Amino acid sequence: MTHSNxxxxxxxxxxxxxxxFCHLVTTNTISEHLNDEWIARFKSEAEKAQHYNGWFSEENCVHAYNEWGNILTKQNIERWLNNYDLTINKEKTIALIMAGNIPLVGFHDLLCVLITGNKALVKLSSNDQKLIPLIIDYLIAxxxxxxxxxxxxKEKLTNYDAVIATGSNNTARYFEYYFSKKPNIIRKNRNxxxxxxxxxxxxxxxxxxxDIFRYFGLGCxxxxxxxxxxxxxxxxxxKAMFPYNDIINHHKYANNYDYNKAVYLMSEFKILDNGFLILKEEESFGSPIASLFYEYYENVLELKTDLKKHEDKIQCIVSSGFIDGEISFGNTQKPSLNDYADGIDTVDFLLRTS
Structure with missing residues (x-):
C-alpha cells in the first residue's frame, strides 16, 4: 500500500x-554550499551545540543527522506504516516530555505523533533545546x-489528550503520579x-x-x-578498543574518567584500565561514563534466564548467535523506525488512544 500524504x-x-547535508560534511565540500540557508543553519547548530551542552560534539550531532537521513526514506516509512491503519486516528494533542541525553533523542516520538495525524505539545529537555526546533522549522518551510x-x-502542560514522557527512574515515579489520569507512556532508565x-x-x-563510545555512552x-x-x-x-582512544581528548569525558578512576581506587575496587576506559567487574547494568562493567558467565542458558528476569532494564543486547532479537556489533545506534523504546509500540498507542 502506498501512503501519499x-x-x-x-x-x-x-x-x-x-x-x-551529511554527504557535504563527510566530503569536506560544505563550505561551497553555505549560501543555502538550510545548509548554513544546520551546520551552525551542529557547531554551536556543544556551547549549550558539552556532550553534544559536532561529530555526534552530524552522526544523529546522518542516522535520521538514512532512516527517513520513502521505502522505509511506507514499510513501517504498512503495519497500521492510519485512517482510524482521531486527531489529538499529545504532550511530549523529551530527554536530552543524546542529540535528537526525542525525535522519534515527535515523528510518530505527526505521522499519525496528531498534534504535538513539546517540552524539550534543557539539554537539547536547539536541534529539534531546527528540524521543525525545516519541516514547516x-x-x-x-x-x-x-x-x-516551557510552561506547565495543559490541554492535551495523552502524554509520552521520558526521564530517569526518579522522574518516572513523578510522571506516573502526575499523568495517571491521561493515557500515557512513561519511560525509565534502560541500558x-x-x-x-x-x-x-x-x-x-x-x-x-x-556501541560503547558513540555519544560518550550516554544513550539507553x-x-x-x-x-x-x-x-x-x-x-x-x-586491543580492539584502541581505535577509540581519542575520546580521552574530550574534556568532559576525561573529567569523568579521572573522577571515576579516583573513586574506584580510593574504594580499593579492583579495576582494569587502558588510559581511556575503565573496566570493573559488577552485577548492575548502568556503568558511569568512561567505565564499562563486566561479568563472567559459564552457562549460556543460565545467562539467558538471568537476563530474561531483568528485561525491563535492558534496551538492546549485542551478540552473535546468542539470542533472538539481538543486535549485531556496531549497530545499537542505528535503530529502524519500528525499534520502539522499551518495546512499547508508540504508533499503536497513538492510534488506539481516543
Missing amino acids: PTIEAFVKLGNFLRT IEPSFKDKVTFT SIAVLNGKESSKELTALGE RSVSKIYIPKNYDIDTFY
Whole structure:
C-alpha cells in the first residue's frame, strides 16, 4: 500500500536533505554550499551545540543527522506504516516530555505523533533545546501545515489528550503520579549490554566500540556492560578498543574518567584500565561514563534466564548467535523506525488512544 500524504512526503524530503547535508560534511565540500540557508543553519547548530551542552560534539550531532537521513526514506516509512491503519486516528494533542541525553533523542516520538495525524505539545529537555526546533522549522518551510501541529512550551502542560514522557527512574515515579489520569507512556532508565562468546573477530570487537563510545555512552542504546566467558582474554577486548582512544581528548569525558578512576581506587575496587576506559567487574547494568562493567558467565542458558528476569532494564543486547532479537556489533545506534523504546509500540498507542 502506498501512503501519499503531505506529512509523509515532508519527512521523505527531510531525509533527503539530511543525507545531502551529511554527504557535504563527510566530503569536506560544505563550505561551497553555505549560501543555502538550510545548509548554513544546520551546520551552525551542529557547531554551536556543544556551547549549550558539552556532550553534544559536532561529530555526534552530524552522526544523529546522518542516522535520521538514512532512516527517513520513502521505502522505509511506507514499510513501517504498512503495519497500521492510519485512517482510524482521531486527531489529538499529545504532550511530549523529551530527554536530552543524546542529540535528537526525542525525535522519534515527535515523528510518530505527526505521522499519525496528531498534534504535538513539546517540552524539550534543557539539554537539547536547539536541534529539534531546527528540524521543525525545516519541516514547516517545506510543508506549512506543520505550523499548527507543533507547539513548544516551557510552561506547565495543559490541554492535551495523552502524554509520552521520558526521564530517569526518579522522574518516572513523578510522571506516573502526575499523568495517571491521561493515557500515557512513561519511560525509565534502560541500558544496553553485549554478550561475548570469545570467538569474535577483532573487526566485530572494534565495531562494538561504536556501541560503547558513540555519544560518550550516554544513550539507553549505549552498551554499558559486557558479559564474557570464563578465562576470556581481556587484552583481546582492549586491543580492539584502541581505535577509540581519542575520546580521552574530550574534556568532559576525561573529567569523568579521572573522577571515576579516583573513586574506584580510593574504594580499593579492583579495576582494569587502558588510559581511556575503565573496566570493573559488577552485577548492575548502568556503568558511569568512561567505565564499562563486566561479568563472567559459564552457562549460556543460565545467562539467558538471568537476563530474561531483568528485561525491563535492558534496551538492546549485542551478540552473535546468542539470542533472538539481538543486535549485531556496531549497530545499537542505528535503530529502524519500528525499534520502539522499551518495546512499547508508540504508533499503536497513538492510534488506539481516543
